[in-house]
Amino acid sequence: MWTDDTIKPVLERLRSQGSDDGKFEAKSCTTSIGASVWESVSAFANTSGGTMLLGISEQDGFRPIDGFDADRVINQFMDGIGDGNPQGIRLTNPPTYRISRCQANGKPFLAVDINENPADRKPCYITAKGPSDGGYRRADDKDIRLSRTEVFELQNAMVPSRADREIVPETNLTDLNDDAVEHLLDIHKDSKALRGTTTRQERLARLNITDKQGNILLAGLLAAGQYPQQYFPNLVIDVAAYPETEKSAPAGPRFIDRTICDGNMPEAINQAVEATARNLRSTTFVVGSGAQTDAEIPREVLREVIANAVIHREYDARFVGTSICVDIYPDRVEVSNPGGLWGGVTVDNITDGISRCRNETLVRLMHEIPYGSQGLVTVEGGGTGIPLVIQQMRSRALDAPKFVAKPDRFTVVLNRYGAEYQDNKRWLTGIGTTLTNQEQSILMPLRQTSTMTVQQLHASLRIDSDDIRHIMERLATRGIITPTGPDEYAVTTPQTGIADDKPTTDKLSNTEQIVLASLSTETPLDVHAIVTRSGKGISTVRRVLRMLIVRNLAVATAPPSSKHRKYLRASSANTDDAIATDR
Structure with missing residues (x-):
């Protein structure tokens, strides 16, 4: 529940940025609830939830309006959502919600949390308008009307496809x-x-x-x-390399390279992997006692992600005119396919190792058709793909993939090396001993979070817990890590001699600056308070906090496994000196 104290920094942030955002929407509701309230409720329910601030005027600097009747608005809201007068219901598939009564400057207003609907209760839409005209999704501070393909995907997200x-x-x-x-x-x-x-x-x-x-x-x-x-000219994989970090380059060539990968899907996937790898840097990695040269993003990762796009995409007639895209930028590779997530898969549970696929017949056939002279299969199946991608990226000192899910399109973002890679490779090299891929995979998140348990590493990397324990014992024996508790370890920083104890805010991104500025040097804050102050998502805040701790810009008050863990800004971390960079 919101209180006057917890909602205050939200209003201050909205006032500072001058607009609503993806999580908060202010509505004056001077005399009654208007149609736009139901559009926002639909948008939050169909996207990732959010909070309605009823009785707050955006035009007046996100301040409460005069004469707001909280009781009347609550009754209208509950009627419209289906918890009051049955004649007043406005929505089909209404979401669950929670109402908090708040005050600011002595004036009342309401904070109404709208929960995202589960997959089998989407889309939420204004009944009188129907799903195509009355269904919305949230994009930053806008409520965007659902397209017909988005409505189709939401309505069929749990329906086996033929x-x-x-x-x-x-x-x-x-x-x-x-x-x-x-x-x-x-x-x-x-x-x-x-x-x-x-x-x-x-x-x-x-x-x-x-x-x-x-x-x-x-x-x-x-x-x-x-x-x-x-018969289907657009059922191809379009691989394009761009000179800038966005498609709309202001000048110069539109593409550095472009390949339309066609033929049957095993052939197209193989061609797409090679076309992508051709536009990436190559480097040599230590593997056991030997060395191996590969693209900066391993071919195994590229193949898995591109193959996933082929087998999980939507093949309904509404989508066969749209290609799979592999977009290569100087800092990342994005693989996107038409069709949303299916079968209850979400960005939060996509790494759980459970196989869910709308195209069962295609998956079975692709699993049995080999590629290359070694007879390797194009698709393994069984839900092992994403965990494997995470392990392989970690073993190259690269970030885990980022997943962007829209109702009718899904994108996997793979970060290329950049500055973080060079720093991580120097750190690994400074350890002074040969490391296997799995050892490198474990050390990267351990370095970023200071301490981690076996269970946390298992959840992050999808490596068997017993295997992690054996690896940790080997690393501890070699003095690379140190036990800090039962099944918990930390990197032995003095042994490596790589970490710099001097705090620095150089080259912080805008998001990192905002999270750092949200911290206090005196009052410890938990992650939920930091989310409220910064306006960033909880997964983003957790990731940034780990980075800030590694760079000695923030400190944690308890181990990662503690439910009482809070965070402070390091007293010597000056956010005014931060240099923002685009990442």
Whole structure:
């Protein structure tokens, strides 16, 4: 529940920035609740939740209005959301909420927390207008009307898809690649899948390459076709390298390089991986007692992320005109696919290792078609992909991937080296001993957070807990880390001699400056208070706090495992000296 004290810094921040934002929306509600309130409720419910400030005027500097009738507005709100007069319900799939009565300058107003709806209760929309005209999503301080594709994705987020089993008109068996088909038939020749079949047509149907009448299914064409783009020109992977950190470069060439990767999907994925790697730097990594040269973002990571985009994208007719994009920038690689997250997957649970996929037939076929001379499969399946990506990125001293989910599009952001990589590599080199990939994977988050438990490392890296314990014991024996508690360790900083104890605010990003400025040198604050003061998301605040602690700009009052952990700004950290950089 909000109190006068906890809501005060929110109003101050909104007043300072001069506008609402992605988490807070002010509405005057001078005499009654207007239509725009329900648009914002819909937007928060369909996105990631937020707080309505009813009785607060944005035009008057986010201050309470005169004459606000809190009781009347509460009754109108509860009627409209379905908890009062049934004749007054305004919304379909209304969200859960919580109302807090607050005051500022002696005047009352309401802080109404709107929770995000679960996947099976989206979209939330104004009933009288229908989902296409009355459904909204939140984008910064705007309530954006849902597009028809966004409505479709939200309505079908929990519905098994049949799109990959649709017949492709005008195709025949000559549209299939004989080598791919023969491989599939060969690996199943002694399996139950082909039991009782006597003809080639029966076998192709049993494997879901065709239907029983011999018509080619979309999954069969994509996985084992000669050239699916004859029928679906935009079912390609568009790889483009840009000279600037955004697409809209002010001058010069639009692209440094561009490759349209086509053919069947195993071929297109392989081509896309190589086209992406060609536009990245190459370096040599220590692996055991030897060395290995690879792209700065490992090919294994690129393949996993690009393959995931292929098998998890939306293949409904509304989306087949949209390509998968791999956009390469100087500081990152973004892989995006049409279609939102499916089956209850969210950005928060995407790393849990549970496999959920709307295109079951395509996944099965892609799992069985190899690439390269070693016969490696294109798709492993089983929910192991994202944990593997995180481990591989950590082993290269790179950040974990960032996930951006919109109702009808999903993007994975892979950071390239930049300054952080060079600092991390110098730190690893300074340890003075050869490290395996898994050892490097563990040391990177441990360095960033000062101390971590085995359970926290398991949740972060998806490495088996017993394996982590064995690795930690090896690192502790070599003096690289030190036990700080049961199943808890810290980096032995004096041993490495790399960490600089002098606090510095050089090259802090704007977000990092805001979080640092939210800290007090005298009053410890928990992470939720810092979220309120800074206006940043809780995952962003946690990440930035770890970085600030590593750079000796902030201190924690308790270990990471403690529920009483709070944070202080280091007394010598001067935020006025911070230099903002774009990252």
